Amino acid sequence: MSTPCLTIKNMTMAYGDFVIQRDLDFTINSGDVFIIMGGSGCGKSTLLMHLIGLQHPVKGQVFYGSESLWEADINVRQRILKRTGVLFQSGALLSSMTLAENIALPLSQHTKLSAMRIREIVSYKLALVGLAGFEDYYPAEISGGMQKRAGLARAMALDPEILYFDEPSAGLDPISAKLLDDLIRSLRDNLGSTIVMVTHELASIFAIGTNSVFLDADTKTMIAGGPPKQLLAESTDPKVVRFLTRGVMEKHHLHTTNSQEHSEL
Amino acid sequence: MLTNHVPCEIKIVHIDTMLELILVGDWVLDADTPSLDPLLAQMIKGSTIKRLVFSTEALGHWDSLLMTDLIRVIDHGARQGIEVDTTSLPEGIQGLLSLVYAVPERLDAKRQDIKRSWLEVIGHFVISAVTEANLLLIFVGETVLSVGALLRGKARFRTVDLWINIQDCGPSAVPIITLISFLIGLILAFVGALELALFGAQIYIADMVGLGMTREMGGFMAAIIMSGRTGAAFAAQLGTMQVNSEIDALKTMGFKPMEFLVLPRMLALILIMPMLCLYADLMGIIGGSLVTVGFFDVSFLEYFDRTSGAIHLKDLMVGVTKCSVFGVLIALSGCLRGMQCGRSASAVGKAATSAVVTCIVFIVIADSTMTLICNRLGI
Numbered sequence: 001m002s003t004p005c006l007t008i009k010n011m012t013m014a015y016g017d018f019v020i021q022r023d024l025d026f027t028i029n030s031g032d033v034f035i036i037m038g039g040s041g042c043g044k045s046t047l048l049m050h051l052i053g054l055q056h057p058v059k060g061q062v063f064y065g066s067e068s069l070w071e072a073d074i075n076v077r078q079r080i081l082k083r084t085g086v087l088f089q090s091g092a093l094l095s096s097m098t099l100a101e102n103i104a105l106p107l108s109q110h111t112k113l114s115a116m117r118i119r120e121i122v123s124y125k126l127a128l129v130g131l132a133g134f135e136d137y138y139p140a141e142i143s144g145g146m147q148k149r150a151g152l153a154r155a156m157a158l159d160p161e162i163l164y165f166d167e168p169s170a171g172l173d174p175i176s177a178k179l180l181d182d183l184i185r186s187l188r189d190n191l192g193s194t195i196v197m198v199t200h201e202l203a204s205i206f207a208i209g210t211n212s213v214f215l216d217a218d219t220k221t222m223i224a225g226g227p228p229k230q231l232l233a234e235s236t237d238p239k240v241v242r243f244l245t246r247g248v249m250e251k252h253h254l255h256t257t258n259s260q261e262h263s264e265l
Numbered sequence: 266m267l268t269n270h271v272p273c274e275i276k277i278v279h280i281d282t283m284l285e286l287i288l289v290g291d292w293v294l295d296a297d298t299p300s301l302d303p304l305l306a307q308m309i310k311g312s313t314i315k316r317l318v319f320s321t322e323a324l325g326h327w328d329s330l331l332m333t334d335l336i337r338v339i340d341h342g343a344r345q346g347i348e349v350d351t352t353s354l355p356e357g358i359q360g361l362l363s364l365v366y367a368v369p370e371r372l373d374a375k376r377q378d379i380k381r382s383w384l385e386v387i388g389h390f391v392i393s394a395v396t397e398a399n400l401l402l403i404f405v406g407e408t409v410l411s412v413g414a415l416l417r418g419k420a421r422f423r424t425v426d427l428w429i430n431i432q433d434c435g436p437s438a439v440p441i442i443t444l445i446s447f448l449i450g451l452i453l454a455f456v457g458a459l460e461l462a463l464f465g466a467q468i469y470i471a472d473m474v475g476l477g478m479t480r481e482m483g484g485f486m487a488a489i490i491m492s493g494r495t496g497a498a499f500a501a502q503l504g505t506m507q508v509n510s511e512i513d514a515l516k517t518m519g520f521k522p523m524e525f526l527v528l529p530r531m532l533a534l535i536l537i538m539p540m541l542c543l544y545a546d547l548m549g550i551i552g553g554s555l556v557t558v559g560f561f562d563v564s565f566l567e568y569f570d571r572t573s574g575a576i577h578l579k580d581l582m583v584g585v586t587k588c589s590v591f592g593v594l595i596a597l598s599g600c601l602r603g604m605q606c607g608r609s610a611s612a613v614g615k616a617a618t619s620a621v622v623t624c625i626v627f628i629v630i631a632d633s634t635m636t637l638i639c640n641r642l643g644i
Contacts, residue, residue, distance in 0.1 A: 095609030111294050120333035127336075128364050133371035140609045159294065159328040183364070190360035 004065075005030040005162065005194045006051070011060030013046055020046050023221050024060070026213045030161075033188060033195040033208045035228060038215035039243065044198045045089075047215065048166055051196065053081050082110060085155030086164045090171075091147035093139040099126065099150045100135035106157045125153040129183065145176045149183075156187070163187070165197040169204055177201065181208050202246065206232070214240050271325050275299050277307070282315040284308070286338070289323040292331035301334060308338075310345045317342055318350045332361060404601045408531070411523045415532075420524045430533035434495050438541065441494065442487055446478070446545035449486050450552025453477050458561055467561040471571035474553030479580045483546035484588035485632055487538065488595065492624030496599035499530055500620035503603025504613040512604070522604065531596035538592030539585045546584065579644060587635050591628050598623035 006028040013020045020043035028034045036044050049055040051062060053069060062069040064080045072080065093102050103122045107113060113121070126132055129149040139147050148168065155163055168184065169177035185208045188195050199205060205212070205228045212231065214224040216239060224231055224240045232244045273290030286304065290296075308314060317338070324331075335351075335358065342349035351359060381389075414420040457473045503526060506512050512522050554568045602620035606612050 096611035113294065117330075117333065120337065121329050124329060124333050124336055124365065127366075127368070127370070128361065130364075130368035132365075132368060133373075138609075140607065186360055186364060190357040190364075192357065 003030045004028070004063075005032075006196070007061075007063040008051075009061045009063065011050065011062065012058045013043060013050055013055070014058045019058075019220055021215055021220055021222070022059075024213075024215075026222065026225055028194060028196060029211070030194050031188070031192060033185070033197065033210045035205050035209040035212035036196065036198045036215065037200055037205060037212055037228075037243070039200070039217055042215040042217035043220075044200075044215060045166055048164060048196075048198050052084060052086050052164055053077055082158060083160055084162045084164060085158065085160035087148070087151045087155045087166065087168060089166045090144075091139065091151035093147060093151055093154065095139050098136050098138055099131065099142075099153075102139070102150065103154045103157050106154070110158060121157070125156055126150070128156070128187075129153045145172050145180075148172065148180065152180075152183070156191075159191070160193065162194045162196060165195065165199070167199055167201075168197065169199065169201045174203070177204065178207075184208060200243075202244065205244075214243070270296055272296070273298055273325075275301075275304065277304055282313055284314050284317045285320055286317060287320040287323065288331070291325040292327040292334070294328055294330055296330065298330060298334060301337060304338065305341050308342055308345050308347050310347075314347060316348045316350060319353050321353065321355055324355070327355075327358070332358070332365075335362070336365065400605065401601065404604070405597065407523045408527060408597065411521065411528055414524060415528060420528055421520060422525045422529050426525075427529040427532055430529050431537060433498070434491065434533050435537040435540065438491065438494055439544070441490055442541055442545055443548050445486055445490055446483060446548040447552040449482050450474055450478060450549030450554075451556055453482065453549070454553035454556035458556065462561055467557065467563050468567060468571055470553065470557045470561065470563070471568045472575040474557075475550055475572040475576045476580060478546045478549035478553070479576055479584045481584070481632075481636070483549055484538075484542040484584045484591065485628070487541045487545045487588060488591035488628050489625065491534070491538070491541070491592075492595045492599075492628065493621055495534065496595045496620045496624040497617040499596065499599030500603040500606070500616040501613055503600060504606030504616040507604070507606045508608050508610070508613060527596070527600040527604070530600055531593065534592040534596040535589055538588045538595075542585050542588035543581070546581070583639055583644060587632065590631055590635065594627040594631060595624050598627055 004027045008024050008026050008028075011024040012022040013024075024047070036047055038044050046055065050057050051069075056070060061071070064083075067076065067080060069077060069080055093099070094105070097105070100119070100122045103125055104118050107118045107121060108115075122135065123132065126134060129152050131146060131149055131153065134142065134146070134150070139150065142150070148171075152168075163184075165184070168180055172180060181204050184195060184197075187193060188208075195208075197204070197209070209228040212225060212228050213222050214231070215221075216223045218239075223237055224235055228244070231240060235241055235244070270291040270293060271289075273288070273292045273296050276287040276289065278285040278287065284304075284307065292298065308317065335354075339349050339351070339362070351362060354362075411420055453474050454470050458467060458470050461467055461469050461473075503512070506526070512526070515522055515525055550572060554565060554572075557563045557568050558565055599620045602616045602623060606616040
């Protein structure tokens with residue numbers, strides 16, 4: 001599968017006069033697990049905001065299929081965005097609602113399903129993320145990892161074609177993070193969704209990433225792209241290499257330690 | 266999104282002791298799905314049916330809708346002791362099903378509504394009222410201790426916080442205080458004037474407005490405004506800090522939240538409220554004078570002469586003292602509700618609401634008590 005699902009063309013992002021990233025050009029294919037990576041403050045989350053329609057690019061385009069997100073009128077944009085689901089960094093569950101109400105919210109607003117059917121779908125989504133039976137809990141009553149999985153259940157409520165994740169494994173222990181990675185991968189495999197993920201968790205990047213873009217804060221643009229493993233093996237850019245190896249490997253002994261480091265990951 | 270769906274339907278085929286369920290069409294969220302009841306009715310313990318298999322050759326697109334139906338069938342089969350063979354389903358569906366059944370449902374997690382008898386409800390109410398009163402006393406106690414620390418020069422807070430709070434509660438509140446107390450003076454004058462004019466005693470409007478504003482209304486209205494404006498803000502600020510664990514962070518750095526957060530707010534209000542009170546008095550008197558001069562044939566000079574004769578220093582002192590007490594109460598209840606705030610967005614809203622309610626209740630109680638005392642003592 002390599003039909004383009006999302007195309008970013010010549011995009012510049014800025015807050016007022018302060019340019020975050022410029023000249024971004026990349027394509028996300030259907031079925032990819034696409035990683036947006038880069039050091040802190042390079043604009044990863046800002047890029048995500050532009051993709052999910054929360055921030056307007058200063059220049060350039062975001063195409064969903066063949067439709068431009070920002071040139072479309074508001075109704076078309078709403079329709080495009082309805083095909084996406086977002087898991088925010090801290091889950092962003094509405095704290096005054098139970099988990100069931102959180103997940104039922106988009107279903108009851110955007111579909112004509114009966115209350116009974118919505119209840120079934122809510123239970124199914126919660127079971128999918130391993131939270132069966134937690135319908136009547138409030139977000140504050142469950143742990144951070146559970147909140148994140150509940151957030152994932154809500155993001156999937158409308159069976160989106162594209163799922164966005166902002167730092168999914170931030171704040172999770174390594175085992176929970178791995179379980180979340182496995183969950184994301186099996187959801188991708190079984191639902192055929194496209195996954196776009198902002199992360200700097202190396203383990204996740206190599207475990208599930210199939211394509212990526214590397215943003216650099218100094219030059220304010222993307223300096224690399226491609227499957228993460230291939231980047232690690234082939235990239236000669238010192239910044240990319242340092243990032244992907246946690247700065248352990250300097251360029252001059254790249255070739256001697258490459259295979260060893262790779263197998264550890 | 267597909268616009269033309271193949272309508273979905275099911276066909277049930279009997280093969281000896283086996284049922285074959287044939288799924289046809291697109292099972293996507295907007296589709297009308299066929300009822301499963303005929304199928305479930307056949308899958309009953311003790312019937313000849315022992316096994317259910319699926320046939321999905323004609324199945325088109327599918328999503329959560331199909332999944333929930335399948336889960337219903339599988340759960341029903343498990344309850345009735347009928348084997349449901351899922352191996353012929355598409356791989357994606359099998360994968361999702363294995364995810365769904367990977368973690369068993371936490372039955373103890375389910376909540377049940379417990380019906381309480383009225384006696385129990387009253388009991389809970391009393392207990393929570395006592396706990397509430399206890400918390401309030403503890404908070405007051407801690408405040409007194411931190412004021413003690415302040416007097417001994419040991420309280421730790423940033424002076425700049427005090428100035429920021431003074432700016433927030435004082436100068437920024439002047440416009441709304443001006444508006445409201447001006448109107449109150451205006452209204453007082455009108456209400457009294459209609460009666461007094463009957464006896465040709467318009468000049469006494471000055472007495473009424475002057476005494477009414479200084480002893481009672483000026484301070485009271487300023488306090489009500491400040492409880493809505495500042496008490497709620499205190500509760501929301503501290504509540505949000507609670508949500509973000511900022512208060513925990515202060516504690517670990519060795520600051521006492523009572524000193525670091527509550528003291529500057531309380532000091533600011535205690536310092537500012539008397540001034541706001543005097544300002545409100547003045548605005549009220551000006552408001553009253555406009556009505557009296559404009560409609561009831563009294564000159565400005567007469568009005569202000571009469572006013573200065575009617576108001577004594579002790580009247581001003583009574584009003585200002587009351588208002589200082591209100592300041593303490595507003596800061597206390599605003600900070601109390603903020604510090605008690607839960608850790609969610611809705612808890613912050615509740616904290617702000619209950620701060621305003623608490624403020625107003627306290628102010629009314631304190632005002633009546635102090636007025637009664639003044640009356641008895643003849644002040």
